[in-house]
Amino acid sequence: MNDKIRLRYIIQVLFFVMVGAITLNHSLAETGAGISWLSNASIHALCPFGGVVSVYQYFVSGTYVQKIHESSFILMWIAFVLAVGFGPVICGWVCPLGSVQEWVAGIGRRIFKHKHNNFIPYKYDRFLRYIRYFILIWVIYMVAVTSKLVFADIDPYAAMFHLFSDELAAGGLIVLAITLATSLLVERPWCKYACPYGALLGISNIFRVFKIRRNNETCINCNRCTDICPMNIEVDQGEVIRDHQCISCLKCSSEEACPVQKTVGFTIGRGGTGDAC
Ligand code: SF4
Ligand code: SF4
Incomplete structure (x- = not known):
């Protein structure tokens, strides 16, 4: 493992542990057992995509979508600046859901060897990769018309950090289970085919510095x-x-x-x- 690959791995682990600790503390704080020196922000406050889906409501009424905080906006801008400079580094280096898919794929590689990540014929695969743009448009539209985080109930990222919380949504848990199971066959299936935020950040690949x-x-x-x-x-x-x-x-x-x-x-x-x- 060379230096930059090792550095990326360390950063991925750090973000995974940090987000996990903060969201666990969020659940503990609700029972009165939270750790005082550690942030107890919710998973939605730690997600830059929450800022993206709130942009419309913020400009129209000056308010945030339910469960979204100022921090989501700040993270959204940081991710945007990073994407202009370096592309979707949030996906490759930071997002804990992306990291977990990679770690599970490591097991898949051992089982399926060279077949791993090559199960879907290219002629279908290249079209399937655009599904995430339809999801992106759907999520932004639905949040704008309902003022609710419609995606939260099927979001595997939220589900992953709500495993020990009563906020865990059954839909999100099912999507998370499918994502992790298919990671044994394909690298980052959620990122490739379904993630609306990955779709948005992916556009930066056209013009990144x-x-x-x-x-x-x-x-x-x-x-x-x-x-x-x-x-x-x-x-x-x-x-x-x-x-x-x-x-x-x-x-x-x-x-x-x-x-x-x-x-x-x-x-x-x-x-x-x-x-x-
Ligand atoms: S594509 Fe989505 S799930 Fe994958 S790393 Fe990027 S933000 Fe995370
Ligand atoms: S082309 Fe992009 S995604 Fe593929 S290995 Fe290189 S940096 Fe990673």
């Missing part, structure tokens, strides 16, 4: 960058990655993937000539 770039001149066409990509992006086919599914995980630019130094990089300039990380 730092992009994944491959240097055609030094590339030896071994395809290892493509093989390692959890989102099945054909890194070896282009010089600049603008695919809406890239999560900025940097696996393709790691030494573990590319045997030729500085051929795939995370750069601001042209070609894969250097690695800014």
Whole structure:
């Protein structure tokens, strides 16, 4: 595991533990047993997507959607600035649901070896990846007309951190179970096919400042960058990655993937000539 892959793993674990501890403290605080020095914010206050779905109501009436707080707006802006600079790093480095899917996929890889993450034929898969944009439009529209977090009842992210809380929604638990079970077959199934926030952040791949770039001149066409990509992006086919599914995980630019130094990089300039990380 090289340095940037190790750093990403540490950050993923830190965010998972931090969000888990805060949301557990939220449940404890409701029974009077909360830890005083630790934040007891709700899971909705820790979700930048809550800010996104509240934008319409905030501009129309100056109020937040039910259960959404100012913190969601602040997180939304931080995620937006990061996405403009580096793409969906929130997905690849921070989101605990993304991390858990990756960890479960590690078990799937051991069971299914090379078959893992290659079960769905490309001709269907490339269309299925756009479903998340329909979900995004549906969620934003429904929250705007109902002023309620309609998504909360089927949200696997909320369910994951409500497992020990009476706020756990049956729909969310079912979607979480399906997500984790299918992670044994496919990398990040929720992110690829269903996550509305991942869909929104994915748009940043078109215009982000730092992009994944491959240097055609030094590339030896071994395809290892493509093989390692959890989102099945054909890194070896282009010089600049603008695919809406890239999560900025940097696996393709790691030494573990590319045997030729500085051929795939995370750069601001042209070609894969250097690695800014
Ligand atoms: S796509 Fe969604 S679930 Fe996946 S990492 Fe991004 S925000 Fe999290
Ligand atoms: S293209 Fe590279 S950075 Fe983007 S998701 Fe694939 S492996 Fe990760």
